[in-house]
Amino acid sequence: MKRKARQQYKQRYNFRKKVLSKWQLYVLMLPAVLYTLLFSYKPMYGILIAFQDFRVRRGIWGSDWVGLANFERLFDSYWFPIILKNTLTLSTLGLVIGFPLPIILALLLNELKNEKYRTFVQTVSYMPHFISTVVMCSIITMFLSPANGVINQIITFFGGEKLYFMQEASWFKWINEISGIWQGIGWSSIIYYAALSSVDSALLEAADIDGASRLQKIWYINLPEIIPTVVVMFILRCGSILSVGYEKVYLLQNDMNLIGSEIISTYVYKVGLEQSDFSFSTAVGLFNTVVNCVILISANWLSKKVTKSGLF
């Protein structure tokens, strides 16, 4: 018994010595830790106002507690089914179309023989990533303008009717998704392309000798090589399924397409900061976070079951 206590003491002493001797390393971490505490952890206790009828003057400890009233109001509200449906639609589209395309692009780029040409294509494909959301959204609006937008010019040139893209709610998801692909496909493909560079060339040679076709080589050698990367990226993507890029959606919205474009995060902004309904807005945000976490954990669990690899 005594010996055990002594051992424990010794361990603790060693640990303390280890920490103390490296104190400088902790000082190096200090700015990051302070920032995270003050700007990421401190606001977390502000989540409490989701369960209150929060008044700024009375503060968090002086405001009345209302239990789940804000959530009940959310679930009963006119907008709730709309924002939930829109958020899920936009993120599912992103997952189904936007996620696989960069992988396909990386596989195709890998098949290009001319290295200079390939580098050129890659350079061009990264460029849109650097365009700001504000600029991106106005380019979209101008391209789709029914008055003089180039897309409608082409449609009328082939004898079609002009389409009012930005005015119709049903177009919104496609506009958001296709422009997102245009902007992000090159950039997202880099990580897969990098993973492809680690394919063992001996494997490819062996496949050549066995008479494998190019397609077979992609399917049986290249694709399996990047699957772990794909899995990690997929789970990360699932974790943010309800946090669609709100900046872009917000900037593309107008009164006419709101039924198809209002999502949870833009709703949080409008209710919270434009209408100053702090408690309700926080409740909506909290709902978003909880759903995100549940999806992330289930995606990770599923991935561990199916592919034996996960994020955590």
Next chain:
Amino acid sequence: MAEKLKRFFRGSQLFQWIVNIIIFVFLVVELYPIIYVISCSISDPEAVNAGKVFLGPVGFTLEGYKRVLEYKDIWIGYANTIFYTVVGTLINLIVTLPCAYALSRKDLAGSKFFMIFFMITMYIGGGLIPSYLNIKSFGLVNTRAIMVILGALSVYNMIVARSFYSGSIPYELTEAARIDGCSEFANFVKIVMPLSKALVGVMVLYYGIGHWNSYFNALVYLEDRSKFPLQIFLREVLLQSKLLEETMSNNPMLSAEEIAYLAEIERQADLIKYCVIIVSTLPMIIIYPKLQKYFEKGIMIGSVKG
């Protein structure tokens, strides 16, 4: 001939052709909008309004650029954005790099705890309103400081940097200096930093672009026009024709001169939009080729994590 055709279809040639065609179409789709915007910005305003520009510029004029440069707010926005980008990125580096280095050291006790401490914030946060109230409680709403402090640490970038350090700075290297009596601080500044130029390049790129393009933070936290970054003014200009329509409908009693002035701006409205897009994106276009060599390296550094 038949033999040749047969080989074409069975062998890899057909495949190569399909790949080439797909990639070519992809290239055209990615390039076209960029070329189109550039062409429009120097075309005749009438041609732009009528939608006559398809690929190359129609006519040639720089009057759009002249108008943009006359617009005072753009300059205020430019100055503010440059300030936010330079100072903000500097703060990003000071916060991110030392922390990433410390966490990459295998002799750091409690590194796993700290990793979890940081990574939780990637998925869980207070949300918009609690963050706003928090910043308000610090008295930082409507200050320039908040624009450079907010987002000082991106956990994702920190993990990228940590992977770089643990992959390319051997422990023995700093160990030797330590035995010679070099402190951890001196170690970091004099040995580690000079060896991580590529990493610094990637970090400057990631963070810098974020600051340059940031819109939403300014929208939420700033009130004074004199503090607005470029993107806010950009948004205003890009919505200008809408604003004009509104002023026209709200004040039906405009004088003839005012209407003529508005009509003149209206005539150039689209042209100005294209010009302002180019003017605001120019710094990125200039910096882009210089930092380009770091891109793939940077993402590869990140992909090593596990």
